[in-house]
Amino acid sequence: MKRKIIEHGTSNAIILPKKWFDKYGLKRGEEVDIEEAGPMLIVNAEKIRSKQELIQIEQQYFVPYVHRVIGKLFQAGYDHIAVKISDAKDMEEAEKEALKNVMGLEVIKKTDKEIAFDIIISDTSEQYTKYERKVFQTAIEYSKFILDLIEKKEYAKLNDRALEMLNNKFSVFCERYINKTMSKNCVFKYVILWNLEKITDEYKYLAQYVKEQKVKISKETKEYFRESIQYLEDLYTLYYSFELAAYSSMYCRKSSILSKGNKLCLKKQPLEIMVILRLMNAVQGMFDCLGNVLVLNIPKCAATTILEKQD
Template sequence: MRRKVIQLGEGTHVITLPSQWARTWGIQKGSEVDVEEHGSRIEIHTENTRTRKTAQADLRFVNERTTRWLLSSLHKQGYDTIELTLDNTAQAHLVSELVRDLFIGFTIVHTTPKTLTLRAITQEIDEERDTLLRRAFLITLQQGEQLHKLLRERKQKDLFPLLDLEKQNNQLTNFCQRILNKKGHTDPAKTSFLYVITWNLEKISDDYKYLTEHFTKNTPAQETTELLYETNKLLREYYELFYSFNAKKLSALADQYRALESRIKKELPKDPVPLAHLLSLVLKIADFSASTFALHH
């Protein structure tokens, strides 16, 4: 958007703030904002918290899958109060499950036979985002490494607890996406890149879940187990790169990714279901590359 500069006196120049932005962040007469110079640009920001947002959703005509998508979307968008119209008690139980398993900092504050109201009871802060993202990385690494360990030890009956790790990943990545949508990155140009990494990490966790579910019923081929180990190693090295960036190391990981992709494709006909999930994992891990570079450039 463009603004005309107004001159007050000899040395004072004034521009108006966008009214929607001022309302969203509670800027009023007498409020203080920080102004930073960046060459030909200036940046204006505030320490105020965003005004609370409310959303309404009618769940009477949607199925379970759509209900999950809808509520996850509203949570990630940053709404603080979500008012729901329900069709039956089964939907109420589903919403309660989602609040418990997925929505960090939310609780049900009002309920009737046909309505539920959810409300955020915690304040999101930027420092939480960084801590929770690292925790999401570590949980995802644990998914893969524990899966490989149990398969190598032939303890498939012990795989089921690993499925809970995917739920923990969902909690953490959803909350990180919520913070990014509400506040963004400190450098606005980097918000989308961090969002892509967070979104991608959740999808990687899904692939580990699908592998775990498969191996609760099927015994892996030896080569598949070895390729799982190499995939886990690749993810750990990308994690280390994300927190200690080095362009030379990124180039080396690109070569490792291509070699691993080729090996998986070669073995794919021999064990197609788990290797298809591994191939998906490797491709998603490689997708970290451009966004990681952008965040550290």
């Protein structure tokens, strides 16, 4: 890899490769170690990369949702989370839930008065890229799984949340990575990932409702379900293979899909209407991702010209 030496005030500078910069979660203003080795300069980001964000909380202020607080702290980028215990029984349940729902979380210390968790998963760009794709894939697979069970009338299996929980884990990891690196366009990616998690939740709530209320789903509503899944699959394709025509198509289709849902609601019984409304919420969530996908891809569009900044 070659880099040009450029003038920087009265000094000389070399621009760091973006992939390397992002991979190690570097931020402008941080210091890196530079070591001379004869004709070579070694730029070392190891100390920065190994910096840990530490936090301690008191359980008594967060009962009964301590596990959710732990998850949010992981999502915010903390690497070491300590909890001062006030209710041992509640903390035992919180520990189980946190370990079940947070990827890479491990207990490293446990006493009567405190429990401490460390994050053992690597926050790398390669891991982010892999899990970002899995957020889409698990959302799509979970929606298909729920529809398949409804069509087979296997309502007892609608409690199976394995795919939905995986989606949560992948989403939260990606949101954590974005929070730690704060790379360009991070806000747009964060909103997309956040919406995908909520879309998956809509299918989860739909499944729970159908099982609890023993809702009979008509052929028309099943077809509407399939249409929502297709819209989600199209969003997935658009995100990884952006085309302006495909974006425009998705943008325009949203109105007709929601309009169809409204018309279905006028024809169906109250129990089935709730299912349709969940599907409409999911479609609206997918639509809310579109603008962010567009912003991420505008510089690559043939219809776009990036102008140089003028004085």
